[in-house]
Amino acid sequence: MNLSLQSHLILYPVTIRQDKKNYIIEDTFSGEFYEMPEICIDAISLINSGKLLREVERELTIKYSDEEVDIISFAEQLMEFGLVKEINGEAVLRSKEKQSPKGFTWISPRIGKLFFNKFMNKIYFVLLFLNILIVLFHPELFPNYRDIFIFDSMMINMITYMAVSLCLLLIHEFGHILAVRSHNLPTKLEVGHRLFFVVFETDMSTVWKLKPKQRNVLYFAGMAFEQVMIFIAFSLILFFSGGNSILTGILGIVIIDIFIKTVYQCCFYMKTDMYYILENVTGCYNLMENGKHYLSKWLPFIKKDATTEVFKGEEYIIRLYSLFYVSGMIITCLLCVFYFLPLAYYAYARTFSHLFDSVGNPYFWDAIAFLGQTVLMIGLFLYAWLKNRRDI
Structure with missing residues (x-):
């Protein structure tokens, strides 16, 4: 179904809530949420008023003269989100389910x-x-x-x-x-x-x-x-x-x-509760994705994420978050050094000492069971890692 500036769109009902910097759009059918800037909200309002895409683009260009307006790209994005109900009177197939x-x-x-x-x-x-x-x-x-x-x-x-x-x-x-x-x-x-x-x-x-x-x-x-x-x-x-x-x-x-x-x-390279609080306080809801994209310039082992979008004014926050991201990695290393490695050494040192006990000693079998569990854990880890590598 082709879109043009002469197209007339009918959208599915959405709920719009103003957030700290932008707006949160709720698809009232599927329950999905999207973050959009004010220009997108105005575009949705103009589309819902019955205007053609050509008219919508013209009005947005006048109001947002310092921004590049591409209403066709925005309409295509609305279609990807499943928010377009009809184009020129022709129904658009919707595959979404309530989530x-x-x-x-x-x-x-x-x-x-x-x-x-x-x-x-x-x-x-x-x-x-x-x-x-x-x-x-x-x-x-x-x-x-x-x-x-x-x-x-x-x-x-x-x-x-x-x-x-x-x-x-x-x-x-x-x-x-x-x-x-x-x-x-x-x-x-x-x-x-x-x-x-x-x-x-x-x-x-x-x-x-x-x-x-x-x-x-x-x-x-x-x-x-x-x-x-x-x-x-x-x-x-x-x-x-x-x-x-x-x-x-x-x-x-x-x-x-x-x-x-x-x-x-506090390991902000993972999406923990504290990460979401930080995201919520700053109003930047793609911090991790944008932060990884920013860090990938200096840390080649971090994969770029080109799908995310940086909104105006978020550059400083993303750079600051990058420090939290790296700090989280350091915190994880410190946990390993001061807790996990000593814990593992203590556990296996005691376990190996019981391998020299007699077969009738219950601690011998306890050591065998503990080591058997370790082999199973390593096997599952290698299986998951190899499977993940094949799926990439």
Whole structure:
């Protein structure tokens, strides 16, 4: 179906919300969102008023005399988004399906507001401050990689850590769910996997219906619940000092797991909750894509992304984000040096020592099982890596 300046378009209904710098367009049918500058909003308004593309382009050229106006390219983009209903009276086939989540509507918004309101939002930041003070006054509570090893059996240590980490992950995601429901918006909990790990992710697509300040609360919600959990863990350890060693050990796992996850939130080369907060505060919603494109000039191992668009005034923010991007890589390396490598060395040094025990010793079989799990993990990693290489 050819487009020309003589074409007359009819668009599907959209909802337009003004954001910090540009506008957020919501496809009311599919639930998809797009960021557009003011000139595009004016173009949509003129198209909806029944004007031909030629007339739309002429009016936009007069109003935006300092910008290049190409209404044909914009109309083609609207077609790619599936927003064009008819061209010159001829229907345009639409293959989109509704993508808006509909889950967790059984949770009343009132319950969500019990956990996320002006008062509670301040409480979470107070807890964050208190947790920092607790560590400063009790430096022995600062997590150590050996906190994971509360049993002599490596397999039991691994199972315990994975169970605690999974529970904390669910608590984190439930924070997001309650925050979304506090605004009476639907969401869903998606279950996937990365290699052999189960991953839960809350669908946050509906947050674009909210104002930027409200979105920040939803992005922070998971970390807010983690601050509650780590404060409880600190308090119980201080209260039961010298008490139940297993309970203290499990609380130590809670602390180190949340600590590592919190540090990972600052690794801005991944789309973490903190990344989305940074994106939301700056109003630049393609920071990672634009940042990678900018860094690829100096770091050849970073792939260019030519599909993204830099809006006017975002250049400085993208350069600043690039520093955060590189800093995140450094933080990851530091985690490896101070936590993951010592942890792995400690675990395997103890495991290898039991390989020389007698076959009747249960720790010999514990070592065999732990090493067997390691071989399986490496095999799955190599399979995923090779499969990813073939798909490129």
